[in-house]
Amino acid sequence: MPEVNPTPPPVSPGPQMRMGRFLLIFGVSLAVLFGLLLAPPTEPAVARFTTGLVTVSAALIRLFGGHAVAIGDLLQNPGTHFAIEMAYGCNGAHVTILLWAAVLAFPATWVQKAKGLAAGTAAIHLVNLLRFISLFYVGQYSRAWFDFAHLYLWESLMMIDTLVIFWTWAHFVRKSGRTANASAQ
Amino acid sequence: MPAPNSPQLRFLLRASGLFVVMLTLWWWLLLSPMLAGLRFSTGAILWMMPGGRTASGVVLQPDGDWAVRVPLPEFLVKQEAIQRAYRRVPGAPSPVNVRSFRLAIADRVPTFFTLGFPLFWALALAAPLSRRVWRVLAIGTALLAVLSQLSLLVYLAYAIETTLQLAPSGLPAALWRAAEYLNVNVLPYVAPLFLAAWLHRDLRTQIFSWGEPAPVPVPVVEEEKSKRGRYRGRS
Numbered sequence: 001m002p003e004v005n006p007t008p009p010p011v012s013p014g015p016q017m018r019m020g021r022f023l024l025i026f027g028v029s030l031a032v033l034f035g036l037l038l039a040p041p042t043e044p045a046v047a048r049f050t051t052g053l054v055t056v057s058a059a060l061i062r063l064f065g066g067h068a069v070a071i072g073d074l075l076q077n078p079g080t081h082f083a084i085e086m087a088y089g090c091n092g093a094h095v096t097i098l099l100w101a102a103v104l105a106f107p108a109t110w111v112q113k114a115k116g117l118a119a120g121t122a123a124i125h126l127v128n129l130l131r132f133i134s135l136f137y138v139g140q141y142s143r144a145w146f147d148f149a150h151l152y153l154w155e156s157l158m159m160i161d162t163l164v165i166f167w168t169w170a171h172f173v174r175k176s177g178r179t180a181n182a183s184a185q
Numbered sequence: 186m187p188a189p190n191s192p193q194l195r196f197l198l199r200a201s202g203l204f205v206v207m208l209t210l211w212w213w214l215l216l217s218p219m220l221a222g223l224r225f226s227t228g229a230i231l232w233m234m235p236g237g238r239t240a241s242g243v244v245l246q247p248d249g250d251w252a253v254r255v256p257l258p259e260f261l262v263k264q265e266a267i268q269r270a271y272r273r274v275p276g277a278p279s280p281v282n283v284r285s286f287r288l289a290i291a292d293r294v295p296t297f298f299t300l301g302f303p304l305f306w307a308l309a310l311a312a313p314l315s316r317r318v319w320r321v322l323a324i325g326t327a328l329l330a331v332l333s334q335l336s337l338l339v340y341l342a343y344a345i346e347t348t349l350q351l352a353p354s355g356l357p358a359a360l361w362r363a364a365e366y367l368n369v370n371v372l373p374y375v376a377p378l379f380l381a382a383w384l385h386r387d388l389r390t391q392i393f394s395w396g397e398p399a400p401v402p403v404p405v406v407e408e409e410k411s412k413r414g415r416y417r418g419r420s
Contacts, residue, residue, distance in 0.1 A: 015393075022393075034363070034367065038362075094370065094371055147293075151293065151297065151300075152212075153208060156300065158374075159304065159374045159378055161197070163308075164193050164200075167193050168191075168193045170392060171191075171193065
């Protein structure tokens with residue numbers, strides 16, 4: 001008969017502790033960052049940022065031979081006068097906050113976190129520009145398709161992108177940690 | 186950027202593709218029964234509220250919008266803000282008798298609260314497949330059903346509050362506004378992500394890799410030796 005150990009081997013609390021710590025910092029960061037986003041004093045800065053994104057979108061469209069002008073937070077086709085507005089929630093701020101909170105909560109050095117915040121933010125806004133420009137063209141084609149793509153399709157795809165951006169950064173952080181450990185041995 | 190054929194890139198492509206499929210399925214087949222279910226459960230909740238048996242209901246309008254009749258509890262009706270909203274004459278001996286509040290909701294609002302389902306299904310199915318995935322799908326779908334119901338109730342409460350101007354000013358009002366903003370603009374997209382990462386252990390392990398065993402070094406040299414040996418044997 002094989003010997004049966006009545007007491008199971010102790011489970012290492014490491015991963016659970018880390019996850020608990022991650023969730024705590026993530027939650028606090030989310031609350032602080034969303035609080036900042038929705039606070040009245042930051043509204044002018046967010047509005048300027050949104051206007052900047054619309055200006056960049058118009059410039060990109062013109063660069064590739066299209067017709068668009070930026071009027072504040074409106075992107076307009078000067079020929080047809082069709083225009084779309086980049087509203088408060090459409091400037092990629094929500095997903096950026098999610099990414100920032102996750103990066104800040106993940107165990108990494110401050111340099112790694114700074115790199116993750118910069119590269120991740122750039123990647124998110126690159127996708128968001130693509131989203132905004134595509135909506136500009138879809139809207140000129142069909143209002144119904146615009147609503148569908150705007151409300152249901154693109155926002156969810158942005159979420160998936162954000163998750164993958166975080167995952168990729170976390171993968172590189174772990175990889176560099178292993179490399180550092182290996183070189184230390 | 187993820188390297189070609191990396192797990193991140195595979196997940197991105199699979200999740201995006203699956204999401205498009207699930208969204209199509211949701212839009213053409215599932216949305217109608219889901220909205221009917223949400224209408225029924227909302228009606229049942231309003232019916233169970235104080236005064237709900239005589240003054241509550243959710244009716245589908247011909248244009249697809251919802252007409253919701255929310256019963257107002259007696260303590261709320263007696264409040265000055267509500268009496269003012271219903272134009273009680275100042276100095277009148279008896280308060281204005283209000284039993285319910287009628288509210289029209291655009292059809293895209295409840296639709297929006299069910300958007301989490303296709304996103305969650307896509308994320309759960311894009312993660313490494315295992316036998317547990319059906320359990321994850323079932324629990325996540327049930328939790329999302331509860332969440333969509335709660336979101337709709339919060340939306341109704343906020344709509345009534347802003348119409349009747351019941352909220353106090355200052356910090357409570359700001360917090361209430363923030364909660365509503367997050368409820369409508371953030372929660373429908375974020376909740377499926379959190380649920381997928383929380384319920385799907387394999388996905389969570391892949392993203393965080395906490396508690397996974399240390400990587401085993403690949404015996405490259407030995408493999409090359411054995412290959413050489415085989416070739417020698419053949420020649």
